[in-house]
Amino acid sequence: MPPHKTAAAGPALAAAAAIGPYFAWEAWSADGGWRPFTELLTPDVVHSRVSVARSTLVSAFGLAPSDVPSRVVASVWFMGVSARLLSPPLGAAVAGGALPLATRANLWWRPVASGPMPMAYGTVAARAELSPAGIAAELVAGPLAETVTPLLEVFRDTFRLSSKVLWGNVASALAGAAGVLADTMPRHASRVGAVLDHASTLAPLAGTGSVIRPDASSARRFLVRANCCLYYRIPGGGTCGDCVLTSEDDRLRQWAAILR
Numbered sequence: 001m002p003p004h005k006t007a008a009a010g011p012a013l014a015a016a017a018a019i020g021p022y023f024a025w026e027a028w029s030a031d032g033g034w035r036p037f038t039e040l041l042t043p044d045v046v047h048s049r050v051s052v053a054r055s056t057l058v059s060a061f062g063l064a065p066s067d068v069p070s071r072v073v074a075s076v077w078f079m080g081v082s083a084r085l086l087s088p089p090l091g092a093a094v095a096g097g098a099l100p101l102a103t104r105a106n107l108w109w110r111p112v113a114s115g116p117m118p119m120a121y122g123t124v125a126a127r128a129e130l131s132p133a134g135i136a137a138e139l140v141a142g143p144l145a146e147t148v149t150p151l152l153e154v155f156r157d158t159f160r161l162s163s164k165v166l167w168g169n170v171a172s173a174l175a176g177a178a179g180v181l182a183d184t185m186p187r188h189a190s191r192v193g194a195v196l197d198h199a200s201t202l203a204p205l206a207g208t209g210s211v212i213r214p215d216a217s218s219a220r221r222f223l224v225r226a227n228c229c230l231y232y233r234i235p236g237g238g239t240c241g242d243c244v245l246t247s248e249d250d251r252l253r254q255w256a257a258i259l260r
Contacts, residue, residue, distance in 0.1 A: 007128035012096030013121065016088045019184050021116045022177065023091040025107075028120040034108035037119075040081070041104070041150050043158045049111065050074045050159070056114045063235060072230045074159040079169035079229055082148050084117050086170075087177035089143045093135045094192045095185055098126035101142045104150065132194035139195075140202045144170070149204075164208075168227040171208035172242055174199060175223035182220050183258065189219035196221050209242065214255050222255055 010027070017024035028034055039045050054073040058065050085102075093099035106122040127138055152166045178196040182189035193213070200211045200223075209225040223242040231237040232245060239246045241254045 005128040007098035007126045009092070009098060009100040009121070009124040009126040012092035012098035012126055013088055013100060015096030016091030019087075019091045019095065019181055022083050022087045022180070024116075025088045026118065026120045028108055028122045032108075032120060033110050034120050035110065037104050037107035037109055037147065040109060041154050043154060046074070046154055046158055050077055052111070052113055053077045057234065060114075061236065067235050069233060071159050071161060072233045074155055075161055075165060075169060075230045078151070078155045078161075078166060079173050081117060081151065082170045082173035083177060084119055085143060085147045085151075086139070086174050087180075088119075089139055090135075090174065090177050090192070090195065091181055092126070093130065093139070094181060094188050094195065098128045099130060099135055099138050099142070100124045100126045101138070103143075103146045107147065132191055133198045135195045136198035136202060140199055140205065162227075165227050165229065167204055168208045168225045169229050171200065171205050171223060172225060172229065172240070174205070175209075175211070175221070175242065178221065179258075193219045193221045196223075214252075215259055218259055220259060224251070 013025055026032070050070060050073050054065075054068050054070060057063065057068050057073065089100050089102060100121065102121060102124055106124050108120040108122070110118040112118060130138060148170055152163070152170065155161055156163055156166055175196055178192045181192045196211055199205055200209070207226065209223045212222050212224055213220070214222065225242045225244050228243050228245050229240065232239050241251060
């Protein structure tokens with residue numbers, strides 16, 4: 001088997017950042033107020049961040065604290081962090097031609113009250129010239145296993161959340177990133193769609209939902225989850241487009257609006 005081809009991660013990550021804020025990682029600097037990613041793997045820190053997110057929701061929507069269960073906020077916040085961990089490598093691999101192999105030791109974060117959590121990277125190796133199947137396999141075996149899996153385990157144990165729900169959140173984060181990339185850079189829609197197709201067949205994502213291509217003339221894929229992130233339990237939260245609880249009619253209308 002020929003050796004894997006390598007590339008610099010920086011230019012590929014710069015290409016990913018052009019897709020949108022969830023795809024952007026900054027280069028680490030000592031004066032940036034960054035905290036090691038590994039801090040997020042401790043119960044005290046995740047409890048603190050979920051408490052901040054819960055307070056923000058309560059204030060922003062005028063809800064009573066009792067209306068916003070911590071477990072629900074934890075599920076949704078975990079999905080957002082999963083998107084921040086997976087979107088930049090996916091975007092870099094598809095739009096930038098190289099998959100950064102981020103690890104828990106070379107990522108940093110900075111706390112914010114709401115919105116995409118700022119993240120920074122240090123010295124990161126990258127794999128180049130990968131097929132869609134290769135991107136999917138390397139992404140799942142590399143960044144996902146190295147960063148998302150241990151974070152999931154902390155959330156599962158700290159907030160007594162179902163592993164099935166949390167892995168569904170990961171699948172939703174990845175599919176959402178693939179959709180944003182396809183919509184923002186249509187020239188990459190076919191390639192990122194193929195990556196999503198392959199990733200959805202690999203453990204631990206296999207069984208979390210179905211990847212659907214509703215229009216054969218469009219490369220755009222959509223996820224239909226096998227479960228729910230629990231956001232509907234917050235008053236006014238409703239269900240997401242990929243949620244198992246969303247009606248088929250509503251889902252088809254949402255897909256049609258995107259595909260127009």
